[in-house]
Amino acid sequence: MTTLDIQAYRLSLPDTARPVLAGVDLTVGARETVALVGESGSGKSLTSRSVLGLLPAGARTEGTVRVNGEDVLTMAPEQLRRLRTSSAAMIFQDPRAAINPLRRIGDFLTESVRLNAGAAPAAATARAAEMLEAVGLTAAALRQYPGELSGGMLQRVMIAAALMGDPALILADEPTTALDVTTQAEVVALLGDLRTRFGTGLLFVTHDLGLAAAISDRVYVMYAGRIAETGPAEALFDRPRHPYTAALLNSTPRLEAPAGRLAAIEGRPPSLQEELVGCPFAPRCPLATFLCSQQAPALLPVAGEPARRVACHHSDRTGEGSVHA
């Protein structure tokens, strides 16, 4: 069974001209690390939050979001609570915003299992100590307050908290963006270890293409509430098939690239007040034709590469000579 299985998922909000998510298909298998890449407003965070049933007020949904086979969108509150405390857990960007500064780390870690799983205090504490060790801290941290820990250590605590309920799936929303680069490496190394040790699936939401390439098995690139492209990380970055992916790669300042001007993408993503006819990227796309402005491309398999799918009328022309230029 697929750990996370999102099919034809649409999400609409009041006062917008188009759905915020317009038919998202995404899967995460057991032990699989999947990166969901996109810029602000692409819908990547809404997608990951939907997996825990965290929907904005007034949201209307279609399609299915299944965790371990159960559809989150139709769950009763009691089921949702069980989902959030045991099957799926989320790690947010800013650990300091997600933890009560006035309570000790030990209280924070054990609260959920004591309340929801009915664990005895001693057993809960033993589990918390074990999880702290799994993330490279010691049981001494149980007695400490969040203010006494650095950002990197606190993010480890958040990962330990996510592991407390032994989840099948971890959703990590920009978990390293607020951290220094060397600390980021430590947290990523840790997440990699945990997958081997606990067999969890990981959905890693990030804006950082380099990071996505470095850590994931598969990547989904989102644009304006749709999946633009998906495939194995290496193949996708080696030869992007969607012009948006190619443009994003080219506009990233890289160490290997020569100094000087970047190939910036002109314009900006469509606002939620614009109705979309055709491909959402067409107004900014160098390959766009009349067809692109009239008909939205479906997410279709790439010829010769069955693991890859791309939503572009001109995917056969993408990347010819322009990537690594």
Add this chain to the structure above:
Amino acid sequence: MREAPMEAGPGPGTGTVTSPKGEPSMRKTVLEVLGLHRAYGSVQAVDDVSFTLAEGGSLGIVGESGSGKTTTARIVVGLESADSGRVLVHRRDRTEHRRGRAHRLARAREVQMVFQDPYLSLDPRTPVGAVLRETLRLHFPDGDHDRRIAELLEQVGLGTREAAALPRQLSGGQRQRVAIARALAVQPAVLVLDEAVAALDVSVQAQILNLLADIRDETGIGYLFITHDLGVVRCVTDEVIVMRRGKIVESGRTAEVLARPRHPYTRLLLDSVPRPGWDPRGIAEARRAL
């Protein structure tokens, strides 16, 4: 791990960080920072930092949180004072605090700053055109402000429609353009950019980095670029200093430092940049060893 850092922070008073191979820079120096120290309690936030910036040059300061890069920048701008050391712009000492409105304004015209968060650095109630007009009135009471506002907006790629807009009606990238226009309004000799593109999306970040490169070509303004992002440093700076725990551990031509880092900390920073084939476990070990 034993080799000495190349061009490790020059001793106080030497002030020549420019050319690693000893070739003297042909350009005049616009900014000179000499032996800066700043302590907060027992923490030495800035510890004997010296560097120079050539006219029209671009110098990057990289480091992680707590390295002292932001404190250094704030001392250069005058938002923070140093315990000792000097900051000279065109050989005039900025750290010598002379009182009075005229001196204060003159200091502001030497160095301007663009901050990380364009949402926090603009007054939410003031339209963009009025933001620029306010700055121009303060510094050049007799100028032709309408013409200059149009010129500044044009320079940062904004139109008259944006001039009438309030900050909240603009995107993050547009707001950062406004912040840059406001800084340029006084025609400063040096622009300090503190993580000025860090909060922007990749595609917008590229637009702003290109804009900054164009402005430097056109005006000959000098940049002091504070960032944690080595890709950005590669893209927009000629020279770079690497700071760690308040000290400069390495400095030199950007291309040289990034291609052949001499200090183990610089190497660690470079290895930490995620890319395919990246080895986070190795980095974590190297970090602990350092």
